[in-house]
Amino acid sequence: MLAIIGGSGLTTLSNLQITSRKVVRTPYGEPSCPLTFGTIRGRPVVFLARHGYGHTIPPHAVNYRANLWALHSEKVQTVVSVASVGGIRRDLTPGMIAIPDQIIDYTYGRAFTFFDSDATPVTHIDFTHPYCERTRELCITAAQKAGEPVIVGGVYAATQGPRLETAAEINRLERDGADMVGMTGMPEAALARELGLSYAAIAVVANYAAGRAGSAAGIRMEDVAKVLKGAMARVRNILEHVVEAYGG
Template sequence: MLAIIGGSGMTKLPCLEISHRQIVRTPYGEPSGPLTFGKIRDHEIVFLARHGHGHTIPPHAVNYRANLWALHLFKPKRVIAVVSVGGIRSDLSPGKIVVPNQIIDYTYGRKFTYFDNTDRPITYTDFTYPFCSRARDYLFKAAKLANEVVIDGGVYAVTQGPRLETAAEVNRLEQDGADMIGMTGMPEAVLARELGLSYAAIAAVANHAAGRGASIRAIPLEEVYAVLDKAMESVRNILEHLVIINDD
């Protein structure tokens, strides 16, 4: 089974033939919503909208621990996280699709580990490579089958949100080595690693990061959403082909 976490621009999967929805209780509280089970092209998947069905949960308030815990109970073969980002690197222009390979975490105050109890030994998690290489490879195979162009690699800077960054902050992030900016990659990625899940992200570039692009003016959000909607069509196409090869 493939698990898909939908982000901004993807609160549901139109191609999904829904069989049922299930409320899951976890030791870490409530997930963002019920898990949606169904099939795409006769292959089973489970889907969770990270921000809730109505996109009402801001990035810093998402219960990432509950979300990942709920998904792992159903033993998915892979977990694919759909994220939207602002592009810093020149080739990451609005509408492009990228599969990041690294993360820099700038978040704070989020519940970021399952190993925070003092009644058991300290557990250290190897996070050298934050995304599963096999899951990333499957995304590239699916993109090829779907005739979609996907950029291989990039450093995903995860900021706290929900506000967007200043131009000065983007300059700093670029100096740190970041290629794109989003708000939901952490602690989602490390929690998946702690649970032993094969996890990768596919990112839709919704806009140029602040101070980047041909124009440095602030881009109206309605323009950003229009670009994101179009990019998500490509992401959905890739996911539809991914379910075919996920069982291989």
């Protein structure tokens, strides 16, 4: 089964025909919200709002372990994550959509693994390629079929939040090789890998990163909201084709 995790700007899927909702209990506490089951174009899908349906959970407080465990317990095999980012690279302008292929993790203090108990053996996962290439190709092909332009590839820098970054911090991320910056990419991707889930991300550029062209005077949240509103309509179009191709 395919699951979609929605981030800022995508707390609901308007094109999802809802059949049921389910509260899932996990060994790691409560997920962000009940899982929503339904269909898109007649194909089954599970939706989870990362920040809760009221968008009340900040990035650093999301229970990523419970979210991924809940999806895994419901026999989900593939996860497509939707997240908003700030554009660092010059061509990642507000409203653009990217399918990243790498991650740099700058988060701290988050519960980042399922293998931290004395009752479990030391376990290492290969994270050379943090996103599932098959699921990335599914998203890229879906965007092409939907007629929606996307930028293929890019390095996602995962920062702690909830504050946005300083211009100096963005300069550092750029020197490190980051192309875009967000707050929810980790540990979500690593936890998915630990559970054997095929995971890829659709990154929506909500704003220029701090200090970049167009943000010299600062980043206004009302501008971000306007960009996300328009871009998420395109994301929903892509997701329709993702679900159709996955179900086919």
